[in-house]
Amino acid sequence: MKPLPTCLKPGGALKKKIKCVLFDIYGTLFISGSGDISIADKKSPEIEKINQLLTKYSIRKSPQTLLNEFYRAIKTRHEELRSRGVDFPEVNIDRIWMKVLSNDDTDIIRQFAVEFELVVNPVYPMPNLEKILSACRHGSILMGIISNAQFYTPYLFKWFLDSDLKGLGFDPDLIFYSYRFEVAKPAPMLFRIAAEKLTAKGIPPAGVLYLGNDMLNDIYPAKGAGFQTALFAGDKRSLRLRSDDPRCKNLSADLVITDLIQLIRHIQSNREKTGRSLRRALRS
Numbered sequence: 001m002k003p004l005p006t007c008l009k010p011g012g013a014l015k016k017k018i019k020c021v022l023f024d025i026y027g028t029l030f031i032s033g034s035g036d037i038s039i040a041d042k043k044s045p046e047i048e049k050i051n052q053l054l055t056k057y058s059i060r061k062s063p064q065t066l067l068n069e070f071y072r073a074i075k076t077r078h079e080e081l082r083s084r085g086v087d088f089p090e091v092n093i094d095r096i097w098m099k100v101l102s103n104d105d106t107d108i109i110r111q112f113a114v115e116f117e118l119v120v121n122p123v124y125p126m127p128n129l130e131k132i133l134s135a136c137r138h139g140s141i142l143m144g145i146i147s148n149a150q151f152y153t154p155y156l157f158k159w160f161l162d163s164d165l166k167g168l169g170f171d172p173d174l175i176f177y178s179y180r181f182e183v184a185k186p187a188p189m190l191f192r193i194a195a196e197k198l199t200a201k202g203i204p205p206a207g208v209l210y211l212g213n214d215m216l217n218d219i220y221p222a223k224g225a226g227f228q229t230a231l232f233a234g235d236k237r238s239l240r241l242r243s244d245d246p247r248c249k250n251l252s253a254d255l256v257i258t259d260l261i262q263l264i265r266h267i268q269s270n271r272e273k274t275g276r277s278l279r280r281a282l283r284s
Contacts, residue, residue: 024212027238137169144174
């Protein structure tokens, strides 16, 4: 898979020195065939592949029946969570499949869930993914994740980059997947918790850069948390400008990048400016 060009051009500037970068995953670090992981909104055209999957697992349902039951189960769980005051609910997808398939064998359910996801939402690393992670790691910049995700999301790094998140330089304390909290972006909760953890590490919100492809789900809550923001506009499939949403009407990101490699220049330039300012201050 290759990213599809967008109409946006890179630009913008960072205001303060960056000590941590937090990333979205689907549509930002990885090309997503469906554009994101909003599974409740998917209407898969891959009927034949789903049919093959059902045959493999000896599931006696038609693909359309399976999809209808799947989306209905997600909707029901969303409604349950909303009744408890969760504005942007998230599901645990393995629990959904247990209900749909009437099977409580966790290993089988998770295997099926992974294969189903790869059918309806194929993924592939964005160009220069390894380079940006390496640049942050060697530049002593903390890395974390705030992403709408499921249990299988971390597998992507192992499959494509042959390493777990810790090995790639991510701080285990700064990994926030929506399914673990049953809360999805753009809810401010995940960003608020991240800001609290970073403050405890001595990093104020202004020293954090959040990179995502969605103005509402990513840039809006990140700015609300006080983070600097970068909009990834490198793939037409996933770019979400949300110009019709009033929350995004007067919203802009500090940076717009169309290739992950562009982020390195901004981070290095930012650090060099800070170093020059410090040297000038010492000379005076």
